[in-house]
Amino acid sequence: MKPEFTSVLLDNKQLDYDQNPLWERISAYQIDQAHVIIPFSRKLAQTEGWTRRFCLLAIEEYKKFVYLCCISKNGASPSVVVDKVWHMHLLYTTEYWKEFCPKILERELHHFPNVGGINDYHKHQDWYLETLKLYINIFRQNPPEVFWRIPKEIIPFLLPENGSKIKSPGQFTWKKTFEKLHSKVFNYLHHRSVLK
Template identity: 85%
Template sequence: MKPEFTSVLLDSTQLDYLRNPLWKRISDYQIDQAELAIPFSRKLAQTEGWMRRFCLLAIEEYKKFVYLCCVSKNGASPSIVVDKVWHLHLLYTTEYWKEYCPNILERELHHFPNVGGINDYNKHQDWYLETLKLYIHVFRQNPPEVFWRIPKEIIPFLLPENNKIKVTEQFTWKKTFENLHSKVFKYIHGKSVYK
């Protein structure tokens, strides 16, 4: 069973990830094995319907997640995208358990899914928020929103260059029609369309 959530403090060797031998092994690890007819990244693209570039970047985010799992006593909680990469990696059972865990991570890395209920949801939410804080602290960048859901609770912890939430107006035909209808109505009745 995964331990209860507590705040995590990392030592300087864990924070200086670029010099950490664990990060070096994770970063250098090639998940696409040459001897496979369908490499991992292509299988991921086929399974999830993702573009190849997105898959390769998602794999890099997975590597960061794995590093956080290994250096944090609480482990880490993946984003939906990262979890999909991890799930597929777990399906390569021989490679994952006999190569990746013992030789790259030098430990076992188990998956602890949400088993349901409000208590488990809250626990996983706490772990996810802690993971995002660790990500910012260790990698000295904000988690990319395309790979990581950024909840409002994490906004105060975001680095200044990206601490604005992007609010985009969703395109709908109804809004487009209403806007056009409004402009036509104003034009017909002699009111200015533009302010």
């Protein structure tokens, strides 16, 4: 059972994540194994209908989430996208439990799903808000909205935008890419036939 929600106080070693050995191990971790025909990211893309680029970016967000889980005594609460990556990673049981947890995290990282009810809902909401605040504090950037739901309660904690936005998940699907290409080809051919 997860502990009750309490505010998290971090030391300088955790705040300077890019100098932290734990983050260095997580960041360097290659979830796609070179010797397999269908690597993790391709399987995730096929399962979720995401493009490879979106999957790779989602995996990077998952790594940030894992770091937050490890440095916070409360753990962290994932977004829907990050949770999908985590669920897929958990399916690779040998890799997750015999490689990732003991060698990269140097600890076990368990999944605690919402068990239902209004109390559990509010508890998970508190953890999610704390996760977003922690994300902003540690990574010194706003969680990308395409990967993290941004509730109105977190808006006062967001950093000023720098103008760079990541595309929405819909823009990363093969279907959207095909539809755009088909539309451009149709318009081009139609335009040419009108000119004749």
